[in-house]
Amino acid sequence: MRQRSLTRTAMGAVAVCALAGMVATAFAAAQTRARSDAAKPQPAVSVETVADGLERPWGLAFLPGGRMLVTEKAGRLRLVSPDGKVSAPVTGMPKVDARGQGGLFDVAISPDFGKNRLVYFTFAEAGEGGVNGTALGRGRLADNAARLEDVQVIWRQSPKYASTKHFGSRIAFAPDGRLFVTTGERSDDQFRVKSQALDETLGKVVRLEPDGTPAADNPFAGRPDAKPEIWSYGHRNIQGAAIEPGTGRLWTVEHGPRGGDELNRPEAGKNYGWPVISYGREYSGAKLGEGTEKEGMEQPVYYWDPSIGPSGLVFYTGDAYPGWQGSVFVGGLAIPMLDRLELADGKVVHEERLLEDLGERIRDVRQGPDGLLYLLTDSDDGRVLRLKPGKAGKS
Structure with missing residues (x-):
């Protein structure tokens, strides 16, 4: 059985044993361990503002040389220089449907960007009659980086539906040059x-x-009853995706409902259970689905209860922060913070919550070419932040 969140694991053990008297003891033990984890020493870091004045920034990608492409939910793509200068919107972007949770989402550059200058992005695309869906676009960044040329929509979620919620959507390039959306x-x-x-x-x-x-x-390639692009299914709303260094495996984080946010390692053809199984409940508090387990459906590697609202995911490979190399970092929206997860043998063995005093929702987290962590804060006056080793604080 894969590792689950501490409190729900204890509660799950009580249910299996059917011993109501163990609830208080198990819950207390889980809480003690959670407090112990939080008390572990943390590297001293300072939070530095690289750029501000961004309207609900969503996705970040580094260009060769250290400049950043940053998306804004309303549909704008910006270029941010290492010294924090924010460009005028890059022209050539398609119209996005920014109602509700819709808008311009993730951005990524081609692994061969130095040769082809291709930029990929996801967005909510409107259709006739009020429907919409997630779409993947691609364009060539002009030499002056002021516009995208030859922009095309190269993949569309199908079919489109009339909803303003749950679009996803992240992009992750695998080592073989293919991409996950x-x-x-x-x-x-x-x-x-x-x-x-x-x-x-x-x-x-x-x-x-x-x-x-x-x-x-x-x-599912070749099956007449299946979409050939599907890799895995049974997901709810995946807003973080990253490739594990060394293995090339995809990892994701997705929002649960009321509880049950998940860290997964999606594998080919597997079913991750939503909405049949979940560690969350309906927002009303009502029971959801058939429980937490079912034959033929995968368990998460880890889950959060209560929800943290995970968005953004990165494996840290640098050495700027002592003890953090190999950690997974996840942004928090529902609980504004940066979550650090330590892995061993494919399981989470330690969780550490950082920047809880920042007071800002973290939409994306990336590692820069300088080996430092960069964050996007989700607000009407959103910021690009950089974590610098040194005295704790923020600027």
Whole structure:
């Protein structure tokens, strides 16, 4: 059984044993360990503002030389220099549907950017009659970086539905040059069940060639009843995706409902359970689905209860922060903070919550070419932050 969140693990053990008298003891033990984890020494870091004045920034990608591409939810793509100068919006972007949770989402550059200057981005694309869906676009960044040229939509979530919720959506390039795109299941009761349907791409991870076509060796390729781009299914709303260094494996984080946010390692053709199983409950407090486990459905590597609202995911490979190399960092929206997870043998063995006094929702987290961590804060006056080793504080 894979590791689960401490409090829910204890509660789950009580349920299995069916011994109501153990509840208080198990809960206390879980809380003691949680406090012990939080009390572990942390490297001293200071929080430095690189750039501000960004309207709900969503995704960040580094260009060669250290400049950053930053998306704003309303549909703007900005260039941010290492010294914090924010450009005028890059022209050539398609129109986005920014209603509700919709907008311009993630951004990534081609692994061969030095040769082809290709930039990939995800966004909510409107359709006729008020419907919309997640789409993947691609364009060539002009030499002056002021515009995207030859912009095309190379993949679309299908079908589109009338909803303003749960679009996903992150991009992750694998070592073989193919890319993963994550999608949401659009939230509402009539849509969420589509996470289990293989003939639609709601609540999925899809795996694509660089031109947006399905990878030929995907697990459902050749099946007439399935979309050939699907890699894994049964997801809710994945807002973090990263490739594990050394293994090339994809990891994701996704929002649960009321509790049950998940860290997963999606594998080809596997079903991750939503909405049949979950460690969360309906927002009303009502029971959700069939419980926490079911034959043929995968358990999360880790889960959070209560929800932290995970967004952004990175494996840290640098050596700027003592003891942090190899850690996974996740941004928190529902609980504004930066979460650090230590892994051993594919399991989470330690969780450490950082920057809880920052008071800002963290939408994305990336490692810069300088070996430092960069964060995007989610607000109307959003910032690019940099964590610098040294005396704790913020600026």
